[in-house]
Amino acid sequence: MLECLGLLEGELSAGGGKPYFSGEQFGFLDIVLIPNAPWFYALETVAKWKIPWDGEFPRLQRWMKRCSERESVKKILQDPHKVSEYAIQLRNIFVTSD
Numbered sequence: 001m002l003e004c005l006g007l008l009e010g011e012l013s014a015g016g017g018k019p020y021f022s023g024e025q026f027g028f029l030d031i032v033l034i035p036n037a038p039w040f041y042a043l044e045t046v047a048k049w050k051i052p053w054d055g056e057f058p059r060l061q062r063w064m065k066r067c068s069e070r071e072s073v074k075k076i077l078q079d080p081h082k083v084s085e086y087a088i089q090l091r092n093i094f095v096t097s098d
Helices: 002-014 028-047 058-068 071-076 080-094
Strands: none
Touching: 002 058, 028 058, 028 080, 058 071
């Protein structure tokens, strides 16, 4: 997981500090990736570990914040707390405590 986030961080770094994956414009890759952002909170909650955003993925964290502030994204992005509740329900259904 952290390796994949590292790849995304690297792509944002390679863009020379541009705000989006395609540069100055919100593009296809941004559209495809941003709906996954609420799941990061769910993973942290369910797995009880923290993604080292500040230390290892600061550009990715800023990108998520920037995208989340767009009106088009606000309309479709799920509340991270609701996604977390859903993830907990899934864990309770599919994970047994042997």
